[in-house]
Amino acid sequence: MAENNFELSSRARASQATHQACFWPDALAGPSRGTCFLPSSCRIFACCLLAFALIFVAGCKKKESTPPKPREKSAIIATKDAPGSAFIMSLTMDPAQPKFGRKTNFRVTVKQSLGTPVDGAQVEVSLVMPLMDMGKNQFALKPVGNGEYAGTGEFNMAGEWEVVVTASAQGKTGKTTFNVNVAE
Numbered sequence: 001m002a003e004n005n006f007e008l009s010s011r012a013r014a015s016q017a018t019h020q021a022c023f024w025p026d027a028l029a030g031p032s033r034g035t036c037f038l039p040s041s042c043r044i045f046a047c048c049l050l051a052f053a054l055i056f057v058a059g060c061k062k063k064e065s066t067p068p069k070p071r072e073k074s075a076i077i078a079t080k081d082a083p084g085s086a087f088i089m090s091l092t093m094d095p096a097q098p099k100f101g102r103k104t105n106f107r108v109t110v111k112q113s114l115g116t117p118v119d120g121a122q123v124e125v126s127l128v129m130p131l132m133d134m135g136k137n138q139f140a141l142k143p144v145g146n147g148e149y150a151g152t153g154e155f156n157m158a159g160e161w162e163v164v165v166t167a168s169a170q171g172k173t174g175k176t177t178f179n180v181n182v183a184e
Contacts, residue, residue, distance in 0.1 A: 077160070077179040087111060087118060087167050087174030099183045100158045108141055108149045110167045110174070117147025121169035127153055128162045158184040
């Protein structure tokens with residue numbers, strides 16, 4: 001009989017330990033049962049619930065009011081300086097991908113070989129289509145300061161063009177050709 005009491009009390013202790021380890025089915029099992037059904041499924045359910053809550057919270061994260069605007073790619077395909085060019089020149093266009101028949105803003109930076117900006121230069125742009133004679137299409141750029149010059153021109157056909165920039169200052173001349181792809 002003492003052995004049976006010992007067995008019973010050890011079973012009761014094991015049942016109580018299982019009951020305390022399982023927290024959600026306790027509420028479902030009620031106080032009268034005192035045992036937990038499927039303790040491993042209880043843990044799986046809790047993990048699934050936690051994962052769902054984390055996904056839900058991540059989905060509710062405050063979104064930016066306006067997404068950042070992607071940088072436009074430049075339509076410049078290649079750049080080459082004329083042999084013996086006295087200046088280093090760079091070109092930016094607005095829009096970065098010019099379209100034929102629409103105005104394009106050109107901005108050229110002229111620097112000496114040491115990187116010093118060249119002010120007071122005469123800068124001219126010629127738009128040339130190498131595969132077809134499109135006539136004379138050139139214009140002068142106006143100085144805007146710090147070695148930068150700006151002006152507006154227009155490509156009159158889609159395709160590959162050359163933007164030939166010539167700069168003259170202090171008795172020196174520089175020439176750079178920028179190959180540009182013009183969209184329809």
